[in-house]
Amino acid sequence: MDKRYTALRIIGTIYKVVGLIAAAITVLSALGLCATSVLGGPALDQFAQQYGGGDTGVFGLAGGMVWGLVAGISTLILGGLSALGVYAIGEGIYLVIALEENTRASATVLYRQEVAPGMSPSAR
Template identity: 40%
Template sequence: MEKKFQALRVIATLFKVLAVIIVIAAIIAAVAGVVSFAVSHRGLGLSRLGLFSGINFLIGGLISGLFLYGFGELIYLLLAIEENTRAYRLPPGPPQNQQS
């Protein structure tokens, strides 16, 4: 059976790839933010603020990545439902001879 909606499959895959890129970028941004803030504000005692901003980067990136990945999976789910529905609605094949 031919696969329909190739553009939707590409879009769903792009959502999933983008989600992974966002999560990786969030982890890098969180680590870089904490390190850079700690280096630039060494004697001020504000390292907790840098830690909180790093955690915010991390949480925001993880949530964004999770939602984008879930949206890509949702598109694949809807495509699978469409394929199964179309396969169910097809007329049955010719009757087979039963020989005893």
């Protein structure tokens, strides 16, 4: 069969590519957020001690690690769900196209079986 709906195929592919790019950006953002929080905790502690802020308490190294981990995991979950949703839209477009192609093929087969072998479709 011929390939129909070229524009929809392009749109579906674009959605799938954007979904994959969003997933990659999500993973990089989550890792960057974790690294920044872990490295920023001691820097904040040193800054507070240098300028008379005293002890930063939970905002030190342990606090930076914990909050960085929480922020990284939440970023990973929410960004992953968003990327999955965008990718699913692209797959949904391809699903609708495949559904239409299968319906068209089934209708063609049923029509050919219904018409007598010696009769032309217009003589029916």
